[in-house]
Amino acid sequence: PSAVVQAVARTGPLYIKMHDNDNVAIVVNDGGLPAGTEFPGEFVLKNRVPQGHKIALIALSEGAPIIRYDVVIGYAVRAIEQGSWIEESLVRMPPARELDGLPISTRVLPPAAALEGYTFQGYRNADGSVATRNILAITTTVQCVAGVVEHAVKRIKDELLSQYPNVDDVIGLEHTYGCGVAIDAPNANIPIRTLRNISLNPNFGGQTMVVSLGCEKLQPSRLLPEGAIPIQNGPYIVTLQDDVHVGFESMITAIMDMAKLRLQALNLRTRETCSAADLVVGVQCGGSDAFSGVTANPAVGYATDLLVRAGATVMFSETTEVRDGIDQLTSRAINADVANDMIREMAWYDDYLKKGGVDRSANTTPGNKKGGLANIVEKAMGSIVKSGTSAISGVLAPGEKLKQKGLIYAATPASDFICGTLQLAAGMNLHIFTTGRGTPYGLAAVPVIKVATRDDLARRWHDLMDVNAGRIATGEATIEDVGWELFKLMLEVASGRKTWAEHWKLHNALTLFNPAPVT
Amino acid sequence: PSAVVQAVARTGPLYIKMHDNDNVAIVVNDGGLPAGTEFPGEFVLKNRVPQGHKIALIALSEGAPIIRYDVVIGYAVRAIEQGSWIEESLVRMPPARELDGLPISTRVLPPAAALEGYTFQGYRNADGSVATRNILAITTTVQCVAGVVEHAVKRIKDELLSQYPNVDDVIGLEHTYGCGVAIDAPNANIPIRTLRNISLNPNFGGQTMVVSLGCEKLQPSRLLPEGAIPIQNGPYIVTLQDDVHVGFESMITAIMDMAKLRLQALNLRTRETCSAADLVVGVQCGGSDAFSGVTANPAVGYATDLLVRAGATVMFSETTEVRDGIDQLTSRAINADVANDMIREMAWYDDYLKKGGVDRSANTTPGNKKGGLANIVEKAMGSIVKSGTSAISGVLAPGEKLKQKGLIYAATPASDFICGTLQLAAGMNLHIFTTGRGTPYGLAAVPVIKVATRDDLARRWHDLMDVNAGRIATGEATIEDVGWELFKLMLEVASGRKTWAEHWKLHNALTLFNPAPVT
Numbered sequence A, B: 001p002s003a004v005v006q007a008v009a010r011t012g013p014l015y016i017k018m019h020d021n022d023n024v025a026i027v028v029n030d031g032g033l034p035a036g037t038e039f040p041g042e043f044v045l046k047n048r049v050p051q052g053h054k055i056a057l058i059a060l061s062e063g064a065p066i067i068r069y070d071v072v073i074g075y076a077v078r079a080i081e082q083g084s085w086i087e088e089s090l091v092r093m094p095p096a097r098e099l100d101g102l103p104i105s106t107r108v109l110p111p112a113a114a115l116e117g118y119t120f121q122g123y124r125n126a127d128g129s130v131a132t133r134n135i136l137a138i139t140t141t142v143q144c145v146a147g148v149v150e151h152a153v154k155r156i157k158d159e160l161l162s163q164y165p166n167v168d169d170v171i172g173l174e175h176t177y178g179c180g181v182a183i184d185a186p187n188a189n190i191p192i193r194t195l196r197n198i199s200l201n202p203n204f205g206g207q208t209m210v211v212s213l214g215c216e217k218l219q220p221s222r223l224l225p226e227g228a229i230p231i232q233n234g235p236y237i238v239t240l241q242d243d244v245h246v247g248f249e250s251m252i253t254a255i256m257d258m259a260k261l262r263l264q265a266l267n268l269r270t271r272e273t274c275s276a277a278d279l280v281v282g283v284q285c286g287g288s289d290a291f292s293g294v295t296a297n298p299a300v301g302y303a304t305d306l307l308v309r310a311g312a313t314v315m316f317s318e319t320t321e322v323r324d325g326i327d328q329l330t331s332r333a334i335n336a337d338v339a340n341d342m343i344r345e346m347a348w349y350d351d352y353l354k355k356g357g358v359d360r361s362a363n364t365t366p367g368n369k370k371g372g373l374a375n376i377v378e379k380a381m382g383s384i385v386k387s388g389t390s391a392i393s394g395v396l397a398p399g400e401k402l403k404q405k406g407l408i409y410a411a412t413p414a415s416d417f418i419c420g421t422l423q424l425a426a427g428m429n430l431h432i433f434t435t436g437r438g439t440p441y442g443l444a445a446v447p448v449i450k451v452a453t454r455d456d457l458a459r460r461w462h463d464l465m466d467v468n469a470g471r472i473a474t475g476e477a478t479i480e481d482v483g484w485e486l487f488k489l490m491l492e493v494a495s496g497r498k499t500w501a502e503h504w505k506l507h508n509a510l511t512l513f514n515p516a517p518v519t
């Protein structure tokens, strides 16, 4: 983005205009700006404008397009004077872009110069994937076993883990699927393949073990069918209903005995020098504000371009947050197949929301609006920039596993937990998460680097946020500076440096996307 | 049920026929019975019949009705000889009963003699409800805060709980709702009221505290609006995004400080003698087999009748497991309003399943079938008997809170976790769970009494199952015996005696029923 930062002095009034064609800009200053604030030679503020909220840079007549990111984010509900606060209720949202007649592969940039020589210390897997952490995962076929697995994981941590110094952690892959669900419904393939592919995440080193109940709908053979299982050195399933188990302790002992074998195998893994091309990065945003699309997300977009140049894989996601920019994406699709796959995912989600009686506007939150985002169009323009500028080389449907490198659109809901869960299933080994309002997000399976969009958040949450992109708004750093900083931090974290979420052991539950009914 | 137990000797071949009109019966013996087994004067088994599976008591011609529980559970796919195993594939499932023209209040039994003098030691709440445990609950508006709450709960348990000896536990009410969801969709009222009403469960004594992020869709004022909050001695909300929080430790300290106030208040609670009428019991089954409807569920049904006679509240649930017996329920409805409310819930669920491309037959599991249940009709007949014989005096839609006593149909999915979560929201203070295949189910908020349907399960899972109803199948105990045993155990557990799930601290996550889209 060609952002113009109106940043003469750190203490003076500041606004950011994202594109020459924009007729609005957002206020940078902490606490906002009072009515009467002068932007010399331009205008005087008619109202108090909160931080992150929009100022009318020119007078707008009723029905005039309101332009930000060079995109019509809405229309003026009534005439708006120059220098006024464009509060959310003054913006009439445009209808969603039709999905026919989209530009296909019209703006595909030629590949940028390869970025060579960047490496990290990772764990190589037999299947060619690379891990950033060395984790024993205990996957589950059904929620029924969750309490037992939780008990066993605690025992394994307390009694076994210290004997295997090369293993970072033991985690239970607990979830709410597996039984009491319509497992043969048309959309049930989504949660099933999600669970299957999570079990195969690179960080688990092909040593994932399975705890099954026995009578559940999601039988182990359905979760991990023959051929879909690169999991090594079988047998690897403990079934609680097996006749051999007499008493609770027998179940725990069986899980712990199997865990010992897996820990022995995992403990043989050692970090070795891997190319930056072995990174599989999932990017997303959550708790967004008007700065998300100005500071953190553009910096992530810059890092995305660096990763693609280095030969890595980057997934961007969040269907309702790219829906309004679908023309920007189809025009960057490397070929018509990729563009059509993206259109298919948008159409599927339009239909899914419609069946539930809503549309893409159901995405925005009170926090988004408080943070200055008038509607989903404005939010989407700020979200989509995480994808950088490279050609889009592939599309994943929800829960599918990656089969290629480069920049990939991994279709997921925008929900932070569902998006993270689906990116884990795709094979992510590093996660980047930007936030403006602030959220203590974390995942147990891969490190999460959290990027603050604002100085104030980075200051207050100094031991939760890993990177402060707020310096971009105040002119202390450029998008390029923070993009490079992020890129280098990714290599360090991939090599073992802990993020704040890891330091505090903060993580959220896996959350499946199940568009099919429960029973 | 007028079960005929063919139980001459503990070691001989045994079958159970549920009703005089039945033309099939199920095999009782552990391990099933081999081909050639003789039932003297009746027939010789044509095939091996697994335990719990059906024998044809007479020869059935192609298309003949197969009758169990005096109900047509299906039609013979081909001619079946007397003494044959009626394997699942030989049973053609009948269509669902139409929802018009149902019998309304035609079989309402007069109230049975009141059962007086049964009491337990409970905690009385200001709103008239009674608790069976004394628990500090920390509810959450959104999953974003789950990691922080988990960290805080651990600290509270380690550092504070022992100073408040009258408090049993501290639990985080974590869930996957609150943001990234279509919160204004037509069906979003279900998960929202569920979370609201769980916060008000009697076991939390009106001292529930709230941890909010700040920017989430489910704002605290929406979770617990003014007037819906009997929660006492406010302010009771910690908001992580509040400006006052600088650093992670500040959030944890704020939660712990508030927890101290709540623990002080809860610690003043003491058990006092309460009438059995103060019990609010939720009954459900999970991991069912053919014995569920023969042993455990009829015993629960007997106990249900005792509870109703004692003036208590009993909820039965699991819509797909009563759908095929809806005529039995509408005929027991105390009036036409109650019958129509039940019909409304059935119709809603039919439609919900249809939208997802399935019907009520999506309920059954591989374990059900392995256990002898041919289809959802047969399973439903065994499930519905948990409701006993009393008049049905009210209906709750999913997530609603109880407003009356007696026997209530609380409409929920059959999914163990979703059913348990919705019964918690209704105000349950004791949970009864029957299982044939076996599941280590538990809830953090209320005690769960688990009832095994079979001797073999009760023997192997001796430290997970609280009651063995399998003795009914072998003739060692009657339905009445086990029903009374359960009733008396309920009073003991309600008074503080720990269940096996509590002993091992086994519990499953809250699982919301959210029929609305995610974003």
Ligand SMILES: [Ca+2]
Pocket: A284, A285, A286, A288, A318, A321, A383, A414
């Ligand atoms: Ca987002």
Ligand SMILES: [Ca+2]
Pocket: A284, A285, A286, A318, A414, A415, A416, A419
């Ligand atoms: Ca997100």
Ligand SMILES: [Ca+2]
Pocket: B284, B285, B286, B287, B288, B318, B321, B383, B414
């Ligand atoms: Ca059931």
Ligand SMILES: [Ca+2]
Pocket: B284, B285, B286, B318, B414, B415, B416, B419
């Ligand atoms: Ca159930």
Ligand SMILES: [Ca+2]
Pocket: B169, B171, B444, B505, B507
């Ligand atoms: Ca507990």
